Amino acid sequence: MSPEENIKAHWAETTRLTYIMIGIWAFFSFFIHMFSPALNGIKIMGFPLGFYMAAQGSLIIFVAQLFWFAKAQDKVDRKYGMAEED
Amino acid sequence: MSTEAQKGDFTSSLGRIYGVYTGGFVAFVVFIGVLERAGVPNHILGYLFVAFTIGVYAAIGIMSRTMQVDEYYVAGRKVPSFYNGMATAADWMSAASFIGMAGTLYLLGYDGLAFILGWTGGYVLVATLIAPYLRKFGCYTVPDFLAFRFGGNAARIAGIVVLMSCSFTYVVAQIVGTGLIGARLLGMSFEVAVFVGLVGILVCSMLGGMRAVTWTQVAQYIVLIVAYLVPVVILSTQKFGIPIPQLTYGSVLSEIQVKEAALGVTAAASHVVPFARYDPLNFFALVLCLMVGTASLPHVLMRYFTTPSVREARSSVAWTLLFIFILYFTAPAYAAFAKLEVFENVIGKPLGQLPGWVYSYGKIGLVQICGGNAVDLATITAACGRIAGHTGILQLSNFAIQADAIVIATPEIAGLPYVVSGLVAAGGLAAALSTADGLLLAIANALSHDVYARMINKDAPVARKLIIARVLLVIVAVIAAWVASGRPADIVAMVAWAFSLAAAGLFPALVMGIWSKKTTAAAAVAGIWAGFLATLVYLVVTRYFPGFGVNVLGMYSNVHPITGAALVDIAKLKAEQPAIFQQGWVLISHPLASKVGYFNVANISAGLFGMPIGFLTMFIVSKFTTAPTKELQSFIDDIRRPSGKAVMIEK
Numbered sequence A: 001m002s003p004e005e006n007i008k009a010h011w012a013e014t015t016r017l018t019y020i021m022i023g024i025w026a027f028f029s030f031f032i033h034m035f036s037p038a039l040n041g042i043k044i045m046g047f048p049l050g051f052y053m054a055a056q057g058s059l060i061i062f063v064a065q066l067f068w069f070a071k072a073q074d075k076v077d078r079k080y081g082m083a084e085e086d
Numbered sequence B: 001m002s003t004e005a006q007k008g009d010f011t012s013s014l015g016r017i018y019g020v021y022t023g024g025f026v027a028f029v030v031f032i033g034v035l036e037r038a039g040v041p042n043h044i045l046g047y048l049f050v051a052f053t054i055g056v057y058a059a060i061g062i063m064s065r066t067m068q069v070d071e072y073y074v075a076g077r078k079v080p081s082f083y084n085g086m087a088t089a090a091d092w093m094s095a096a097s098f099i100g101m102a103g104t105l106y107l108l109g110y111d112g113l114a115f116i117l118g119w120t121g122g123y124v125l126v127a128t129l130i131a132p133y134l135r136k137f138g139c140y141t142v143p144d145f146l147a148f149r150f151g152g153n154a155a156r157i158a159g160i161v162v163l164m165s166c167s168f169t170y171v172v173a174q175i176v177g178t179g180l181i182g183a184r185l186l187g188m189s190f191e192v193a194v195f196v197g198l199v200g201i202l203v204c205s206m207l208g209g210m211r212a213v214t215w216t217q218v219a220q221y222i223v224l225i226v227a228y229l230v231p232v233v234i235l236s237t238q239k240f241g242i243p244i245p246q247l248t249y250g251s252v253l254s255e256i257q258v259k260e261a262a263l264g265v266t267a268a269a270s271h272v273v274p275f276a277r278y279d280p281l282n283f284f285a286l287v288l289c290l291m292v293g294t295a296s297l298p299h300v301l302m303r304y305f306t307t308p309s310v311r312e313a314r315s316s317v318a319w320t321l322l323f324i325f326i327l328y329f330t331a332p333a334y335a336a337f338a339k340l341e342v343f344e345n346v347i348g349k350p351l352g353q354l355p356g357w358v359y360s361y362g363k364i365g366l367v368q369i370c371g372g373n374a375v376d377l378a379t380i381t382a383a384c385g386r387i388a389g390h391t392g393i394l395q396l397s398n399f400a401i402q403a404d405a406i407v408i409a410t411p412e413i414a415g416l417p418y419v420v421s422g423l424v425a426a427g428g429l430a431a432a433l434s435t436a437d438g439l440l441l442a443i444a445n446a447l448s449h450d451v452y453a454r455m456i457n458k459d460a461p462v463a464r465k466l467i468i469a470r471v472l473l474v475i476v477a478v479i480a481a482w483v484a485s486g487r488p489a490d491i492v493a494m495v496a497w498a499f500s501l502a503a504a505g506l507f508p509a510l511v512m513g514i515w516s517k518k519t520t521a522a523a524a525v526a527g528i529w530a531g532f533l534a535t536l537v538y539l540v541v542t543r544y545f546p547g548f549g550v551n552v553l554g555m556y557s558n559v560h561p562i563t564g565a566a567l568v569d570i571a572k573l574k575a576e577q578p579a580i581f582q583q584g585w586v587l588i589s590h591p592l593a594s595k596v597g598y599f600n601v602a603n604i605s606a607g608l609f610g611m612p613i614g615f616l617t618m619f620i621v622s623k624f625t626t627a628p629t630k631e632l633q634s635f636i637d638d639i640r641r642p643s644g645k646a647v648m649i650e651k
Helices: A003-039 A049-079 B003-012 B014-037 B042-063 B069-077 B081-092 B095-137 B142-149 B153-185 B190-205 B209-240 B245-263 B280-294 B298-306 B310-328 B331-345 B356-362 B377-385 B405-413 B418-456 B462-485 B489-493 B495-505 B507-515 B521-544 B546-551 B570-576 B607-624 B630-640
Strands: B367-369 B399-401
Touching: A003 A049, A003 B095, A003 B280, A003 B630, A049 B095, A049 B245, A049 B310, B003 B014, B014 B042, B014 B209, B014 B418, B042 B190, B042 B209, B042 B418, B069 B209, B069 B298, B069 B462, B081 B209, B081 B298, B081 B310, B081 B418, B095 B142, B095 B153, B095 B280, B095 B298, B095 B310, B095 B331, B095 B405, B095 B418, B095 B507, B095 B630, B142 B153, B142 B298, B142 B418, B142 B507, B142 B521, B142 B630, B153 B190, B153 B298, B153 B418, B153 B462, B153 B489, B153 B495, B153 B507, B153 B521, B190 B209, B190 B418, B190 B462, B209 B245, B209 B298, B209 B310, B209 B331, B209 B405, B209 B418, B245 B331, B280 B495, B280 B607, B298 B310, B298 B418, B331 B405, B356 B367, B356 B405, B367 B377, B405 B418, B418 B462, B489 B495, B495 B507, B495 B521, B495 B607, B507 B521, B507 B607, B507 B630, B521 B546, B521 B607
Parallel strands: none
Antiparallel strands: B367 B399
């Protein structure tokens, strides 16, 4: 791969990973809460599920997602030789 | 010994240093508890809390003093991601998060969760779209990046204007926060507490800039998170025997729903039912504005300039969100426990049998019964006596509690000794001071670095730059404290505006600057102004000039979230009271204030208009202006890969 192709490929993969992240973010920020009136019909440990997702569920996803993202992006950078020295 | 070796020692012993600090803080709290047992009066204990914590922050601030530019602006880029996460969490969580958030959830129920979602999810945007790239770029301030990417000082000035308008009201609100905490919890006068706050901010930031602020913010995070968790953990243990309020409040929610039914609260207005106070459009618009605003606020972004690498900038965002999460997923538990207490022990009780905390917080204006402050039994008996047909039993409609009371009152609700209230005061103070430090640094650095060092005197020697930076920092802090000392209610309410302004003014330019090679300088400058001004006009007109909005801009009434009816009948008002449509700078009590707009969008979510306007302007203007040079495009490639040298290297 030429250096230019390498740059392009790295950015394409970075972009793809970012799209996935934004997709997860949009799902747990907006989409799922549109159904909270229905989800509230399900009770878990006293929590109506719709309330639980907005109060805790989505937040847990965000935190987990960011630790995963940090790892995954680093892997992409290393694959194309674009990571910083350790 | 070389500085490098000293730094290595310092970084490797951080765990030990903060471990000892945390142990010392816990020992101090226990010591205060012992003093309380021995009969030392409460106000002395309160002062000891303030003196001890601010003393420690001051010591850290003084030990971290520096005369090096990169230490002053970006803490030498040596802050490990874990500690930067803690510092950013403290930077982020303000007096309002600590004191007010739980109360907002108490008052708004499910719809208050828009703030919980909005103030956490934004970090996904920070981590994926912006922070790592700005870290690689290597700037000291956000306007620095805008200036480099978008052709100079026009973009820099636009960035500075947006930064100032978001950050200044915000820093004033923090200092007001220290005043209120001092006045309500420690029995100081408001003005004295504001002065203490000013001193607390300056000792942490003046000598060491970002470096000192970083290490005090870590210390402040530890204080604030301990203080936030202790009362509600004890409450949960008392009630359920399980010290995890975040899980046990599920049963509290169930009990609340049972009580609500008994008290005649309609199902649609229940604590757990969505879209009763905000309709879905406004709920999601608010979530979006808060999230995007989070991702564009300069005092947050600049914290990620301090990590040693791009890799650590990314993991640091993850740590930040974890540390923020710990507080934010606890806030709804506070709200639930407080609501149940009110439903069980306040509402439906004879006036003579109300718990003592009602009066403790009624005296300082946080609890109202039958329309007046609940000062004592005689006052509320008289007030309720004036209501026709009042039976002497407290009704739901007779009782009002201010948002700020929930966290403050919980220690007393749980029957805990004063030491816990003192701890909460210290935590609230830490939250206010840490956020104020970060904001102040963002404002002062924009003035000293962007305005002075980049635009006025480019060749100033380092020592002079650093002296100017400190002088400006003190000036901004004093002005902010002076404004705060007037208790400006409007300015505190305006803090929510900062998110919409940042979202519309900065987010499009930052994202396009990194993610599009085609966005031109003219497009970015036009986009920043268009998005920012559209948002600002919507905010100011709907809040302060609603008559002008209706008459000239064709605005109309917003609607009620449950019934869908118009909040104000414009035609009727125009016929009956035409004068109110001519008024400007109206008070919040004005019949039209914050009740008119377009498409039923509340003014707190004004960024919903500004963001697309900003993006669209950039897209269109880019089509008609010359594309960025090859050289600039290759710089963008450099920003996008972690390896290699920083694009901008500071001298």
